[in-house]
Amino acid sequence: MTTGLLEVGSLAQARDLLAADPDATRIIGGGTGLMLMLKAGLLSVPTLVSLRKVTDPALREIEVRGDRLVLGGLCTLSDVLDHPVVRRELPALVAALRRLSSVRTRNVATVAGCLVHGDPHMDLPPLLLTLEAEVVVLGLHGERRITCAEFFVGYYEVALAPEDIVIGLEIPLLRAGTFATYRKFTGALAEDWAVVGVALCLPQEAGRITRPAVAVCAVESAARRLPEVERALDGVTAADVDPDGIGELAASAVEPADDHLGSAWYKRRVLSAEVARGLRAWAREAQHGGK
Numbered sequence: 301m302t303t304g305l306l307e308v309g310s311l312a313q314a315r316d317l318l319a320a321d322p323d324a325t326r327i328i329g330g331g332t333g334l335m336l337m338l339k340a341g342l343l344s345v346p347t348l349v350s351l352r353k354v355t356d357p358a359l360r361e362i363e364v365r366g367d368r369l370v371l372g373g374l375c376t377l378s379d380v381l382d383h384p385v386v387r388r389e390l391p392a393l394v395a396a397l398r399r400l401s402s403v404r405t406r407n408v409a410t411v412a413g414c415l416v417h418g419d420p421h422m423d424l425p426p427l428l429l430t431l432e433a434e435v436v437v438l439g440l441h442g443e444r445r446i447t448c449a450e451f452f453v454g455y456y457e458v459a460l461a462p463e464d465i466v467i468g469l470e471i472p473l474l475r476a477g478t479f480a481t482y483r484k485f486t487g488a489l490a491e492d493w494a495v496v497g498v499a500l501c502l503p504q505e506a507g508r509i510t511r512p513a514v515a516v517c518a519v520e521s522a523a524r525r526l527p528e529v530e531r532a533l534d535g536v537t538a539a540d541v542d543p544d545g546i547g548e549l550a551a552s553a554v555e556p557a558d559d560h561l562g563s564a565w566y567k568r569r570v571l572s573a574e575v576a577r578g579l580r581a582w583a584r585e586a587q588h589g590g591k
């Protein structure tokens with residue numbers, strides 16, 4: 301089947317095209333994931349709809365609005381990584397993006413495509429889950445927000461209706477003193493796909509972790525948070541944290557599947573070690589200001 305490309309001038313036009321024939325129409329962002337799937341015959345779509353010519357400034361904005369960092373859906377990952385506001389407000393996102401594939405991919409891959417692609421190995425979902433980010437979607441009945449916890453549903457599956465368009469992402473700013481990190485363990489090069497990825501977001505009050513968030517990717521069919529681990533960390537201080545014990549708890553809280561990057565057994569071992577390393581880094585920072 302041949303695939304055609306339509307460049308629309310407005311979001312409403314794109315949404316109407318998707319609604320008219322959802323099975324035959326798909327939005328294309330940077331095309332980094334979609335084109336590989338089309339070429340491999342995993343997907344067959346007669347019409348790709350590009351938003352490149354839509355001039356709505358909200359699609360390309362990067363700014364702090366109120367207590368949130370707002371990223372337009374058409375921003376490339378490089379736009380986000382290089383932006384001074386993101387560097388100032390969310391260094392953990394910048395660090396995660398630096399290890400996401402190559403400059404070539406990041407220069408074209410979009411925020412929206414990165415959210416919708418749904419590969420369980422992707423780096424941003426665990427971090428966004430711990431930051432309690434929301435995906436901004438334009439659908440048949442207007443704009444709505446979907447929490448990342450609801451959005452990442454399964455293997456290459458996200459909670460979108462066929463006519464939905466992702467137009468942005470909103471990330472709550474971190475409270476002062478919050479430790480946030482994404483740890484990516486790869487087999488060879490730093491920017492390879494993750495064997496296991498772990499995000500930790502550890503707000504603190506009076507030296508105790510308060511309402512922690514921990515999430516993983518590349519382990520199960522979709523990234524998800526680990527409530528058992530979060531409960532165990534709630535109220536813990538840097539002096540009494542047990543990184544190895546919490547690491548083991550994380551390993552026992554998941555049901556990994558073997559994949560081309562590692563066996564289920566290996567993923568459990570890596571997850572345990574990475575959670576422990578993340579907690580040691582937090583404890584160091586909490587006790588000695590990171591020195």
Ligand SMILES: Cc1cc2nc3c(=O)[nH]c(=O)nc-3n(C[C@H](O)[C@H](O)[C@H](O)COP(=O)(O)OP(=O)(O)OC[C@H]3O[C@@H](n4cnc5c(N)ncnc54)[C@H](O)[C@@H]3O)c2cc1C
Pocket residue numbers: 326327328329330331332333334335336373399400401402405408409410411412413414415416417421422423424464465466467491492493494
């Ligand atoms: C060589 C290579 C290495 C990679 N390594 C990594 C890695 O280490 N870590 C990692 O996290 N990722 C990695 N990726 C995946 C990469 O992050 C994704 O391919 C990319 O983020 C997808 O963004 P895109 O804009 O190119 O989306 P596209 O490929 O254009 O689209 C992806 C999906 O999103 C949908 N879509 C796009 N825009 C919208 C929209 N506005 N509304 C609704 N649906 C939309 C498309 O229909 C499609 O289903 C790698 C990719 C490549 C090619």
